[in-house]
Amino acid sequence: MTQDDFPKATEADVALLLEGTFPYVSGGVSSWVNQIIRAFPDVRFAIVFLGSRRSDYGKPRYALPDNVVHLECHYMHDDLGHHGVEVAPRKGAIEAFARVVALHEAFKDKGTPDLSTFEKLARELMPGGSLTQEDFLHSEEAWGFITSNYRRFCSDPSFVDYFWTVRIMHLPLWMLARVAQNLIPVRALHTVSTGYAGFLGALLARSRGLPLILSEHGIYTKERKIDLYQSEWIRDNRNVFQKDSTELSYFRTMWIHFFEWLGRMCYDAADPIIALYENNRLRQVADGAPAERTCNIPNGVAIQRLSALRSQRSEKIPPVLCLIGRVVPIKDVKTFIRAMRILLNRMPEAEGWIAGPEDEDPGYARECRELAESLGLGDRFKFLGFQKIDELMPKIGIVVLSSISEALPLVILEGYAAGVPTLSTDVGSCRQLVYGLDEEDQALGAAGRVVGIADPQAFAEAAIDLLEPDNWYSAQAAGIARVEKYYADYMMFDRYRAVYDKALSQPAAPPASAMPRCPMHQGGH
Secondary structure (H helix, E strand, O other): OOHHHOOOOOOOOEEEEEEOOOOOOOOHHHHHHHHHHHHOOOOOEEEEEEEOOHHHOOOOOOOOOOOEEEEEEEEOOOOOOOOOOOOOOEOOOHHHHHHHHHHHHHHOOOOOOOOHHHHHHHHHHOOOOOOOHHHHHHEHHHHHHHHHHHHHHOOOOOHHHHHHHHHHHHHHHHHHHHHHHHOOOOOEEEEOOOHHHHHHHHHHHHHHOOOEEEEEOOOHHHHHHHHHHHOOOOOOOOOOOOOOOOOOOHHHHHHHHHHHHHHHHHHHHOOOEEEOOHHHHHHHHHOOOOHHHEEEOOOOEOHHHHHHHHHHOOOOOOOEEEEEOOOOHHHOHHHHHHHHHHHHHHOOOOEEEEEOOOOOOHHHHHHHHHHHHHOOOHHHEEEOOOOOHHHHHHHOOEEEEOOOOOOOOHHHHHHHHHOOOEEEEOOOOHHHHHHOOOHHHHOOOOOEEEEOOOOHHHHHHHHHHHOOHHHHHHHHHHHHHHHHHHOEHHHHHHHHHHHHHHHHOOOOOOOHHHOOOOOOOOOOO
């Protein structure tokens, strides 16, 4: 399917604002989006896909359901301005750039944020506003702002890197303002993250008076911090004498504050604000989400379809540990590989599998393959690429997650439904999924094991313990009981039906108090 083949419509019911996920990227969030769309065939969805560069994505990974009536794709970093084109000098709007200065001063304030400056500035980005993209790129006021901030705050000696960092960070905002201006009429908005997609949602909600639903799978600002800490593309040219080991480079600090403010703007406009589990809801509140608008709606899986896979399992427990997911740093695949070396020393018949795409970060995937080879894992460790869950689950003994960050992983629930226990790092809701949330849930038993982050020895020892037949069958029974009681997909669909019904019943320009409230209580499952 090419861009020309995408469905187009003149109106829709719900606009899904998706940053770097469905339909181009496979994985948990995209699978969830696919679930939601297919669960409500009576709702007409318009999808706004936001990507980095067009070249970063191949063909869509998902077939579009019939109720996706409109799809448009926008790439935030394809065009960083006029390349080699002579432009006329510009003065720039003094008052607009004064707001920019005030906003950047507020970035450094660790107290309670005043969003009014940010919202006023966001309106000026819209077509017809006083802060134009051309002024940002080419005006005297913009040059003065950038050079002044560089002298005041940036200890990194490279002005060129600073200049382009500022451009890369801010230019998508004008593109998103144009997207907001030109999007077809819809009745409600739904974003599955804050960040740029959340900023677009806030622009649309404020400019059109539409209800904005936010469903956060992971906490965007937390995950972006992890990316920024690990990133090599954000350059830090300070030499060893200039660096303070306790200090993040100004570039990274600037990005982190930027995403925090995008998140606050989305939280301010969204109602309801949905988390997958209680710890993430509390994190949302700590990051600025109004507590009264927050709630939990956990993921759910297709119990009936997946439970049929249990009959396909052999009587013998296969000593196969399988990581089902993208081969990217946040999944910490290298810890799993190192754990397999320890495990194989004591259990030579075991196997480790990676079932997931390697094209998102080819450099990291290559490092993982080289690590497995250097550790002599040979044919006991396999990179399988993308696999269908239904074909994979009957062949494996343990679903593993070695991630350094997760929310509420669908793959763990899918494993439970198919009769496969899990071994996970202690991230996101994984401890809750394995050991239970409250007393009633905990009474069901442990559905696997949880270990610390980046600890291959503990990972290997937990795997050996879990593969003991008595422990494995006990964990299997607990997982089946837990997923059937708390995490069936129809439970999730019922809750989102209530959210959509309220959002779609609102008048065209509702007051804030009339926006849809979450139909779930704030705690529990």
